[in-house]
Structures are given as C-alpha cells and as structure tokens.
Amino acid sequence: MIFRKVEHLLPLAVLLHLSIIPTETKVVTSVEECNEFFLQQTPPRIPGILEGGDILDQNRYRMICQTFNDIRTFVTLYDTHNKIPVFSAAKISKIKTSIRVGVAKNITLKNQAGNDDYKNTQGFDRGHLFPSSYGSTESEQSSTFTLTNIVPQTDNFNQGSWNKMEICIKCVLNEYCINNNGNIEGFVVIGAKPSSRNILNKKINIPSVLWSAFCCYSHSKKKWLASAHWGKNTADGPKYLQTQNLKALQRTLGV
Template sequence: MFCVFLRSCFLLLLLLPIGPAVTEVVTSMSDCANFFLQQTPPQIPGILEGGSIQNQNGYKAICQTLRNARTFVTLYDTNNKIPVFSAGMYRGKEDLRLSHNMGIENKKRSYRYQAVNADYKNQTSFDRGHLLPSSYGLTKRDSESTFTLTNIVPQEGTFNKGSWNSMENCIRCVLDEYCINNNGHTESLVVTRMDSICCFPNKSAEKNNLPVTGDGKTLYKDAAALFPCFFACYLPFLHLFWKSGAKPNRSHFRLASIW
C-alpha cells in the first residue's frame, strides 16, 4: 500500500510544471465539469466511468491551468505518455501573437510517465500535434495554455500541417456560423481524442522517449491514427442543442453519447 502511495505522489510531481502553467492533477473529471455538456464527462468503459478514473496509476485527470485560470481538461495516459482526450470551450477567435514554448516540468527530473521536449529533438518526420487546438482559444491565455506536452501527440508532419489543420479550420467556421449562446456570443464545447493506436516502425523513437510498444514501434505516428473532434452547442434559430455527427433534436444530449 505504501509503495502505491509513493508512486501516486511521484506521478503527481511529474505532472506539475514550472512557470505560470499548472497541470492540476485531480482524481475525478467532475473537478473540471464545466468543460463537459451538462457537466457530464464521457464514459470510457474501464478507464473513465461516472467521472472517476478507474485506474489512478495508469490515467490522470488534469485541469489545465494558466495564470490562475482553468482553461481546459485532459485525460492523460501515463503508461503511453500521451493524452487520451482534451476538452475545452470554444468562444470564437482573436488575432493573437503566441509564444510556442512547450510547458514542461522541472527539466532536471527524470520522466517516466510524461513526454518531454527532448523526445521531439531533431525529429523531422513528426510534429508536436495539439489535441485541443491552440487556435480554438479566445484569449492569449487560452491559446498559450494548450502548449503543454500533456496536450500533445506525435503527428506525422504533413498530416498535422495539412489535413488536420484544414479540419481545425473547417470546424471553427461551423462553430462561428451556427453555435451562438443566448447572449449572442459564439460558444461550443469541443472534445478531441485519440481514436485508435496505430503502430509503425521508427528507429528514432527507440532512441528517444516517445510512446512505443514493446516491439519498438511508435504509437500514434501516422495519419492512420484517427483524431476525431466532437463539438456540442446551442442553435438559437432552432431553439435546440446540436452535437457533431448527428441531426439536431429537441432534447438535451449527453456528450458521452458521441463516444
């Protein structure tokens, strides 16, 4: 029991960054429920049920925080060192100048449960891809808070800059056009997650600390690894709620229903 306690404390320390960014590790997604429709987190059997992490040693709920404000929430897989999903609020977009420095913890520490910047050093085949896009932040603080490695997945470079970037822009256009709250402002809940694990040989990944399987193949490297992005918002002209991938209906829907 004491060993389990020490490991939990160690994991907590690993996920606490320096500087203004704070990855607030919590035991339940309900601590950041405002980023979910009807404050109901997704149901992931065996992983996330009823807003609670089923395996606290393998997964961590993180309330992403910057300058004392919670900006989005992440479910993080500490075994594969990769986020399972990130969820936030889209409220439109401002013209921002951002710093692209990735938030990371004490660099003198050895990391077993989280990716670090050194894992991506001298890499030309894949990028540090945002799960929750930085372009979905209304303020500079919102956008900068996404530059944490707990919101990053290895994405093949041309996919990240091509198809994925186009998808981000397309969804943003839809949200700007149709998702308006009762006060006349753009507002939508957004969830992006890893849909599948795809394995590809990658010698450079073996040298670094990237998520790899037991046979030395890197995880989530290629465009074949799917990154579905879901949203849910209110359509004022129809007086109903709408979720992506389904026809609008006149009853409230649970975010869990799109998983």
C-alpha cells in the same frame, strides 16, 4: 461520447518552436473538479478508461486541469503509459484571431513526455489536441502549449486535412454556436486513439487515429448542433476529413 438532442451538421495545430511559456498542470483525483469543460458537466465515456465519470486506473490515467496564470482553461485526461493525452476538452466562449506560438514549460507530471523525447523526429509534428486557435483569450491560447496536450502527428496530416478541419470547426463555432444570450458557446472534445506498436523514439505512442467532436445550442437554428471528424495519423490520408455525426464516431471508437 454523450451529447443529448444533437443533429449532424454539414460543413491549428501549430509547430512548437519559439518562446517558452509558463503553463501549469494541476492534477486532480476527481473528474468533478474540472467538469465545467464538459457539456452538462458530463465527461465522455472511454471504455476501460473513463466510465460513469470515474477514472478506472488512476495510477496510469491522470486528469489535468490545464491552468495558465491561475486560470483554468481546459481539461486533459493523460495516459502516463503511452505518454500522450487520451483527450482534451474545452468550453468555447469566443475565439480570438491571433495565435501565440511557443513551447510549453510543463514538465511537472510524473511519467509525462518531455522535450527530449521529441528530438530527432523527422516527419512528425508536436500536434495539439485542443488547438491554440480555439482559445478565446491569450491565456487560453498560451495554455495549449503544454506537452500534456501534445501527440506525435505526421506532418502531412497535421498541416493538411487535420488543420483544414480545425479551421472549418472554428468557423462553425463562430457562426452558428450563438446561444440565447447572444454569446458564442460550445463544447469540444479532441482525442487520440493509441496505436498498438507504433512508438516514437521508443518512448511515445504514435496515435493511429485522431478524432474531434463538438456540440452547441444554436439560437438561430433553435436546435442542438454537433459533428465529428476523425482521420488516420498517416502521411498519405485524404485531403479533407469527412464530416460525420456523433453516432458514427461512437461506432468507430467502440464507445
């Protein structure tokens, strides 16, 4: 992960069960076609997957410009082998308080996970990477309900420490990530580290670790701010995820 001039900052996902929302995926062959969602238009480095802005295996990993009503809202790098996203990234401009809940109608990417793959999965939620609660408009919030933005997450982790972390970061973005023009502006990247052999319904990789990072320039602090969080995707983890800096996240992910 590359964020420049950053400092360590101390301190939803939701279940999908209601209406069907017409969310689209637009698969692109070049990261440059969706780079507005990355800080300085520079995507993260994922060794062996995404390096120097190039997707090393485009047959397996697909870059998706998540789109709702013909408006691009965030970007996802999707692993068609594990059937989970590698990461989702977005530029935050402002954050609404309301959350629209639904199930994405999104079966358009070849070899992606489908709704049937998530049936009979007691103990697991369909966990968002880019959460609906971070969306600045109803379209942005609705667009997160896509299966290409979803990973199997243990319900205790998803509804516990991971949810608390998302709420905390949302508060930080609202309070501190105010740019020189007086507007909320920040960049977030949320990812999943696949497990070696843990498979849901013999189809979908259950990530061993989920991670989240954000960066923004704070006019009031007159400096760049950033932090990272991660946790094991298990039912018996800590109550709260410790706030870390980006270098610690890089070491953990082997970046």
